[in-house]
Amino acid sequence: MKIVKRFLAIISLLLIVFAAGCSTSKSSTTKNSSSATSTAKARSLDAIKKSGTIKIGVFSDKKPFGYVDDKGKYQGYDVYFANRLAKDLGVKVKYVSVDPASRVEYLTSAKVDIILANFTVTDERAKQVDFALPYMKVALGVVSPSNQLISDVDALEGKTLIVGKGTTAETYFEKHYPKVNLLKFDQYSEAYQALLDGRGDALSTDNTEVLAWALENKGYEVGIISLGDTDTIAPAVQKGNTELLDWINDEIKSLGDENFFHEDYDKTLAPVYGDAANADDLVVESGKVD
Template sequence: MKRITLFLSLLLLLLIGVLTGCGAKESSGESENKKRESYIDQIKKKDKITIGIFTDKPPFGYVNEKGENDGFEIALAKRITKDLLGDENQVEFIPVEPANRIPYLQSDKVDLILANMTVTDERKEAVDFTNPYLKVAIQLLVKDSSDIQSIDDLKGKKVIVTKGTTADIFFTKNYPDIELEKYDQVTESFQALKDDRGAAYVNDNLLLFDLARETPGFKVVNEKLEDPSPIAPAVKKGNKDLETWVNEEFEKLSKEGYLLELYDQYLKEAFGDNVKNPADVIVEGEWK
């Protein structure tokens, strides 16, 4: 009888453990579901989304003559805000520099980075990217009088980069023998080239096309230093809720042709003959 009683007691304890475990798993699953749903809910509750943008990088993000944020990415950010919160004015724009985009996400200063951020393997270790909206390659901007025709001509010369850009990362990693002149902002970097503090300014070609068009006496060297890479919004590592929402939003905008509308409005004139077809720079859908 004692053995039977002991056996039944052990069996009861085992059943309680199994049920408790199942309950814990269900509770954990429910918490995880709530966690996945909570970030969008949190944005809606505060009725505001904070987006990191550039203020000195036309035609993508800049301050216009009225003192207002303007550009391709600004318009895209406003549309995202409108579709998420019902009013494009419910966005708080946070000016960022290339080097502080990731720290701003990691420290929750912004919900989303929409500031010409090229997707790289190194950056993917620190943040998560949504599907892209543009593709870009690194090229050289030089004065018209320069005889530089390729990266091989930079040996023994100083090269200007903006801190934290893919150009900065590319040269630091692949060409440690080339001396870099580093600046925080695009405007500072371009001014350094004007002042002959370096033989070339290296950055995303989409930016350089506009600088060359707007400023007589400068040209973009034809050579692409790397294969084209995607530019995409970035979210804090693990924020699948916002990442998924943005991907679904981009899918909808692509079906509307909205990105091509923004291209015509902000990029077509800026790129001129450097871009023959919008499909050469606009990405609609996942990166292939």
């Protein structure tokens, strides 16, 4: 009887060890598989030239920076810049629509070569992607209905603020104003519709964006024009894609010699802002922030 019990104990132990081994193997396989799908090698500058096409991630619903017009064509401040990059590189451009939260992932997975989607430079993001020289400067702004205008950030406590997922607005309010209730959306079009529907008391994103939106939507005002630090907007490439990064930086410096970004502003932003904004307050030439 003792022999039988000892035999059964050994069998049980072997089964436990075998199960643990399978679990570890499965976990390792899953981990490796996940890693393989999340990271892909970026294309070199030469590979992009040989293909004849550069893939650039832009917004499709953030007017006047990146949006699709009534004819299905990409337009906006970022797009105007992207078109020039492709032209000077001697290739065609393929636009890939991104939302705020997917910008990093689209670079790490090599779905795009460059992100030009109002991408604010932050220390956290710089750990995941490589930023080129800036071409714009911004701060956060808050837009709300004119008849219930939010002009003081403390007035947002206990209220619902609409933000985009993966944005600097989301990060800023979570860190500095935890008592503000955040209603988050993937797409800017969804976020603004929520404000129009009254699902939130206000909306926050870059001040350049809320100003443009308020000018085109009567009954809404930017009560808080500048919140937090002044940040910069820059192109981004996959981490370690130094060759493409250096080319973009050289291009930005060269474009500064012809005041390209002021031209870009005049073509895409001035018709929207009118006298409500000044190009010198927003535009960065040659990557040099005043």
